[in-house]
Amino acid sequence: MRAYILRRLLLTIPTVFFVTLIVFLLIHSIPGSIIDIMVNQQESTGISVTKLDKQAIEHSLGMDVPIYTQYGRWISEIVVHGSLGESLWASIPVTEEIAARWPVTFELGILALIITQIIALPIGIYSALRQNTWGDYLGRTFAIFCIAVPSFWLATLVIVYPAIWWHYSPPILLIPFNKDPIGNLKMFIIPAVILGMSGAGGNMRITRTMMLEVLRQDYIRTAWAKGLNERVVVMRHALKNALIPVVTLIGYQLPVIVGGAVIIEDIFGLPGLGRLLTQATESRDYPVVSAVVLVTSIVIVFINLLVDLSYGYLDPRVHYE
Amino acid sequence: MRMIKEQPLGTIGAIITLILLVTGIFARWIAPFGMSDPHPLYALQGPSFKFWLGTDNIGRDLLSRLIYGARISMIVGLTASLLSVVISVILGILSAYIGGAFDLIVQRFVDAVLSVPSLLLLMVVISLIGTGMWQVIFCLGISNGIGGSRMIRSLVIGIKSNLYVQAAVAIGAPTRKIMLHHILPNIMAPIIIIFSMTVPSVILAEAGLSFLGFGIPPPAPSWGGMLSGSARKYMFKDPWMALWPGLALAIVVYGVNMFGDALRDLLDPRLRGGAGRYGGIIRKRRISKVITQENSNQSMAVNREKEE
Numbered sequence: 001m002r003a004y005i006l007r008r009l010l011l012t013i014p015t016v017f018f019v020t021l022i023v024f025l026l027i028h029s030i031p032g033s034i035i036d037i038m039v040n041q042q043e044s045t046g047i048s049v050t051k052l053d054k055q056a057i058e059h060s061l062g063m064d065v066p067i068y069t070q071y072g073r074w075i076s077e078i079v080v081h082g083s084l085g086e087s088l089w090a091s092i093p094v095t096e097e098i099a100a101r102w103p104v105t106f107e108l109g110i111l112a113l114i115i116t117q118i119i120a121l122p123i124g125i126y127s128a129l130r131q132n133t134w135g136d137y138l139g140r141t142f143a144i145f146c147i148a149v150p151s152f153w154l155a156t157l158v159i160v161y162p163a164i165w166w167h168y169s170p171p172i173l174l175i176p177f178n179k180d181p182i183g184n185l186k187m188f189i190i191p192a193v194i195l196g197m198s199g200a201g202g203n204m205r206i207t208r209t210m211m212l213e214v215l216r217q218d219y220i221r222t223a224w225a226k227g228l229n230e231r232v233v234v235m236r237h238a239l240k241n242a243l244i245p246v247v248t249l250i251g252y253q254l255p256v257i258v259g260g261a262v263i264i265e266d267i268f269g270l271p272g273l274g275r276l277l278t279q280a281t282e283s284r285d286y287p288v289v290s291a292v293v294l295v296t297s298i299v300i301v302f303i304n305l306l307v308d309l310s311y312g313y314l315d316p317r318v319h320y321e
Numbered sequence: 322m323r324m325i326k327e328q329p330l331g332t333i334g335a336i337i338t339l340i341l342l343v344t345g346i347f348a349r350w351i352a353p354f355g356m357s358d359p360h361p362l363y364a365l366q367g368p369s370f371k372f373w374l375g376t377d378n379i380g381r382d383l384l385s386r387l388i389y390g391a392r393i394s395m396i397v398g399l400t401a402s403l404l405s406v407v408i409s410v411i412l413g414i415l416s417a418y419i420g421g422a423f424d425l426i427v428q429r430f431v432d433a434v435l436s437v438p439s440l441l442l443l444m445v446v447i448s449l450i451g452t453g454m455w456q457v458i459f460c461l462g463i464s465n466g467i468g469g470s471r472m473i474r475s476l477v478i479g480i481k482s483n484l485y486v487q488a489a490v491a492i493g494a495p496t497r498k499i500m501l502h503h504i505l506p507n508i509m510a511p512i513i514i515i516f517s518m519t520v521p522s523v524i525l526a527e528a529g530l531s532f533l534g535f536g537i538p539p540p541a542p543s544w545g546g547m548l549s550g551s552a553r554k555y556m557f558k559d560p561w562m563a564l565w566p567g568l569a570l571a572i573v574v575y576g577v578n579m580f581g582d583a584l585r586d587l588l589d590p591r592l593r594g595g596a597g598r599y600g601g602i603i604r605k606r607r608i609s610k611v612i613t614q615e616n617s618n619q620s621m622a623v624n625r626e627k628e629e
Contacts, residue, residue: 011429018433120607150525150573152532153567154357156548158555162565208520259440277441278533281448289445297437 005309012156012305019297024071027290037284040121057088084291089283091166094291097276102295104174104272108264109197111188113198113250116203119146119198121246122206126235131212139204148203153259154194174271191264198260205247210242244314251307254300331583337576344388345395354382357390367561375561377552383561384541387569393543394573397454397527401461402519406512413473414500415482428474431478434467440529446536454537459532461523470516499619510588517581519575523572528570544570 035057065073075085076240127139162168175183214220215238262274269275273292280288300314344351354360359379367375374383416427429600434442446460478487481504487501528545531535537543539550547566 014429014435015432019436020428022433022437026449028440047421061507144578145571148521148578150528150545150567150572151572152545153548153563153570154531156553156563156567162555162558166538175391243380255436255438258438259529262438262440262444263533266533277444281444281535284448289448292442293437293445296441297433300436300438301432 008305008308012301015033015301016298018299020075020294021071023290023294023297024074026293027286028067028070028074046130078294081268083288086296087280087287090285094288097288098273098291098295101271101273101276103260104270105261105265105274107188108192108261108270108272109254112195112199112257113253114201116192117252118201119200120207124204125211125239127204127208128211128215129234133135140208143201143204143208146197146204150196151194151198152263152267154197155191157265158190158194161265188270191268191270195257195260195264202253203246203249206245208244210245211238214238214242223266244311247307247310247314251304254303257298258300330579332583334576337572338580341391341395341573341576344391346392348388348392348564352382352388354385356386356542357381358385359391362411367559371377374565375559376545377555377559377562380607383565384397387544387565388546390542390544390566391573392571393454393537394524394527394570396459396519397461398524398577400415400460401465401523401618404458405465405469405519405523406463406516408514409469409473409524410505410508412467412470414477416470417474417477417495418500418504421449424474427470431467431522433543435471439464439526443526443530443629444533444535447530452535452538454541455603457527457536457601461526465519465523472511472515473508477504478510480504480507510585514581514585514588517577517579517584521581526575549577 072260077085082095084098086093087097089096102172123139123142123183126138130136175187222235227243228237258274261272262277264270265274266278273296277289277292280286280292337604344431346354359381374387376382377386388441413428416424442464443457443460447456450460486499486503489503490583495504508515528543531545533551534549537546539546544566548563552562589590
């Protein structure tokens with residue numbers, strides 16, 4: 001077990017290195033033509049304090065030195081000083097901006113994950129228990145529906161139709177959780193349901209498949225033979241064992257949820273990391289862009305690490321080589 | 322034609338996929354109007370006899386735009402998936418067959434790509450290389466391809482230990498030939514399945530990108546783009562504009578998904594959790610055996626009922 005944890009931790013190092021390399025190469029290979037656009041664009045952004053010319057932009061992106069020096073400088077800034085650079089137009093440290101924004105995305109993501117499970121688990125279990133009945137077909141159709149319906153369309157409908165029929169529109173300004181918890185939850189619940197639904201389909205199908213597999217095991221037959229009632233057999237004996245792949249799936253779904261959060265935050269105007277990223281990409285504020293992508297990716301790497309390590313606790317049968 | 326009997330949903334999916342292809346290819350002849358012919362007098366109208374699905378804010382026929390949009394979805398779906406599968410296969414086979422340190426490094430790179438949320442990656446890349454259909458296809462193909470190589474790799478690792486591969490190595494066949502003639506044909510079925518599963522996800526990704534303004538720029542009638550930008554202001558006056566593109570997208574993604582599912586069940590029962598289409602037969606046999614053995618056992622009958 002200890003050897004496995006160590007090995008898994010060591011393998012994380014090259015992954016993190018590659019993540020930094022990908023983000024670095026993306027941002028630092030900006031073609032010259034884009035710099036020209038940036039010079040022209042800063043008038044239209046309106047947020048620039050001092051006008052930057054081409055050389056100044058290249059300098060603040062660190063592009064005036066050889067590329068390996070740039071990478072070394074960039075990494076040492078992050079590791080030694082904990083600095084992710086400065087916003088190009090607003091001239092404030094990116095870390096401050098991220099610190100202000102991440103709670104929104106975090107809350108949206110957590111709520112969405114919870115809602116995914118609330119939708120997926122009961123329907124998946126029911127589908128498996130009543131395999132090939134109408135309830136099962138209904139559940140599976142709903143799963144495909146969740147996968148097929150694009151979240152941005154659903155969100156658009158949720159905004160457009162209530163506005164027309166009941167003159168209702170979602171709140172525009174963020175309500176902080178510590179000031180008005182109910183209002184805050186009311187604001188987040190619709191975006192979170194839409195975001196959660198997109199993940200629910202896949203989760204539902206995995207839950208169903210795993211439940212079907214587990215329900216055929218000998219120990220389930222034993223449990224029935226002992227005369228245990230259905231609730232105990234399903235919840236205590238079957239579900240616990242069926243849930244292990246579902247936990248893995250959560251790790252895989254994180255990048256999708258983050259991507260979805262970008263779209264959902266954009267539609268509902270939630271000031272989270274996703275909104276920051278769309279705004280920064282539109283105004284070509286590349287230090288901000290690279291910082292957001294880097295931070296979210298590294299967080300995902302480590303959550304996946306936790307997911308992998310949690311197997312040992314969830315499933316005592318797992319023996320790490 | 323086993324499919325129609327065994328996979329009714331898959332058949333519906335196949336029909337939807339076929340409709341998408343036909344509309345995409347023959348868009349010019351099917352669409353009643355051009356994709357950006359304005360009819361200013363009829364702007365923002367609901368469905369009518371002249372404009373079956375209504376018109377948008379500058380009076381363009383929504384049905385015609387949807388039909389031309391099908392062409393975009395079709396081209397993006399097919400070409401980006403093809404590119405993605407080719408990259409997956411090359412990377413997957415090389416990584417699995419060469420193995421060792423090379424495999425370790427390549428797989429950490431794949432881990433890294435899988436950790437970067439693909440939408441974020443795509444937005445950044447497209448903001449650098451510019452919007453447009455071919456840029457979107459290129460980006461979607463590469464990012465999906467690198468992630469998808471994981472699956473090909475695990476398939477090849479399974480095949481590598483087979484006797485016929487070892488025999489080929491023993492008679493001194495060149496590595497390139499082993500990969501092309503011995504390994505590739507054996508993973509053809511999963512490759513087709515992976516391709517069919519990539520198509521809907523790529524279509525959705527393109528729509529999402531175009532929606533955010535990092536995909537195919539207007540006036541091209543991308544289904545995602547039709548829901549974004551200036552159209553959003555007019556939707557409150559003409560809610561039909563918000564309805565159709567998403568509905569088309571949902572139907573197509575549903576259809577291609579169902580088609581892919583059915584294809585998977587038909588081509589490769591192993592990829593399914595159970596025994597694929599033979600699962601039912603095997604289960605029935607097992608149960609009838611159980612019943613004959615313990616005919617008097619009532620609880621077993623209850624068990625069987627629960628199980629099925």
